[in-house]
Amino acid sequence: MIAYQKYSKKSFPQTSLEIGTGWYPVVPIAFFLAGTTKIYSVDITFLTSKQRVKTTIEKFLESFENGRLKEYVAVNDERMRALKELFDNYDLYTLQEVLQKLNVTYLVEDARKLSLQNDSIDLVNSNNTFEHIYPEILIPILKEFKRVLKKQQGVMSHAIDMSDHFAHFDKSISIYNFLRFSTTQWKWIDNSIQPQNRLRFSDYQKIFSDLQLPVIAQTFRPGNSIEVAQIPLAKPFSDMNPEAVAISHCYFVVVLNE
Numbered sequence: 001m002i003a004y005q006k007y008s009k010k011s012f013p014q015t016s017l018e019i020g021t022g023w024y025p026v027v028p029i030a031f032f033l034a035g036t037t038k039i040y041s042v043d044i045t046f047l048t049s050k051q052r053v054k055t056t057i058e059k060f061l062e063s064f065e066n067g068r069l070k071e072y073v074a075v076n077d078e079r080m081r082a083l084k085e086l087f088d089n090y091d092l093y094t095l096q097e098v099l100q101k102l103n104v105t106y107l108v109e110d111a112r113k114l115s116l117q118n119d120s121i122d123l124v125n126s127n128n129t130f131e132h133i134y135p136e137i138l139i140p141i142l143k144e145f146k147r148v149l150k151k152q153q154g155v156m157s158h159a160i161d162m163s164d165h166f167a168h169f170d171k172s173i174s175i176y177n178f179l180r181f182s183t184t185q186w187k188w189i190d191n192s193i194q195p196q197n198r199l200r201f202s203d204y205q206k207i208f209s210d211l212q213l214p215v216i217a218q219t220f221r222p223g224n225s226i227e228v229a230q231i232p233l234a235k236p237f238s239d240m241n242p243e244a245v246a247i248s249h250c251y252f253v254v255v256l257n258e
Helices: 002-008 026-034 050-065 077-088 095-101 135-148 183-189 201-210 225-229 242-246
Strands: 015-019 038-043 104-108 123-127 152-161 215-221 249-257
Touching: 002 152, 002 215, 002 249, 015 026, 015 135, 026 038, 026 050, 026 077, 026 104, 050 077, 050 095, 077 095, 095 104, 135 201, 201 215, 201 249, 225 242
Parallel strands: 015 038, 015 123, 038 104, 123 152
Antiparallel strands: 152 249, 215 249
């Protein structure tokens, strides 16, 4: 939202698209509270439920009451009242009715072939999703995002976690541990539940450049090159600068002005 406000000069997007819906619709509800009229979220599987949506709403209300929500979302007062009313009468509605009241449309479809019109979305965003998409799929997805994004001040915002996600659960291994395996070995280790493409910051830079997606801003977390040096890296990572390999998180903002 901050990136959209900064580069579009508007308070909030009228239409937004998120990839990677997941179990809890945190981002869609944040956009609802900001004032967004049409909120789309795409995933290949419908993972949420009426109870999970209710839990998410409850967390937002708690965060609003304790004053923390304002640190992250500029809340529209009318939308907050609507959210409280929805929560108080939650059992009266079906899941579909709840989503309608939140202006949320779930797209359970292939993001490479979206059912959205050209030039129709103000903001496309993802949060820790791209690292789970293999490049042969990610590239056509980004092409599709470019198609649906508004050609005047349309904004993309993508945060990417390039660390080994197995290390999130197993503290005995490094966040760079998965870089020790060859491509063939990784195909055996990787899994379809939480796939990891192992792309590095420079790989994402090249993808955006090749697709002629104008990156207006990019940031990254340097990581720990000393820790990288202690790991027997497989190719192609062993041929890269250790400092480049060590970058663990990155963030890209794309703005169209065609």
